[in-house]
Amino acid sequence: MDDRWLPGTEAAQPQLRVLPGAQAAEFGPDWPQMSFEVSPQSDRMGIRLHGAPLRRNTTAELFSTAVAPATVQVPPDGRPIILGVDAQTIGGYPQLAHVISVDLPKVAQLRPGDRVRLQPVALAEARQLLLEREARLQLLRRGLEEKFR
8 A cells, every 4th residue: 555645554563653741751761662552441532551550750749731632641550541532621640741643543543452652752753744744635635636627
């Protein structure tokens, strides 16, 4: 399949590229090497990930803050949750990361039992990936306009 148009089907273990969250530094440096399994308890509010629990290196309480879909929160059990399209708007759990917008289709296609990794990227890389996707979509739009005139 030509992946210039559509996201390719990922290997058995897709990587979700993420930007560091507000409390990312409160977790050990090994979480990007960890693999998680999508829980059957996932829904449109959140994708629950099972695996070795993540532990914060602090016990400080957090104030509730604004959250958005694609935020990766870590509740007290240490198992991350990727907030979904029907997620709440305020959350009090530590924010480990945020899935970049070009990987949101991957999140939407995750099913219970799928394995996934979180891969940190720099903001500049996330922006470049977004620009590249927009360029491919524009090319597709032009091609479709020409075909259906």
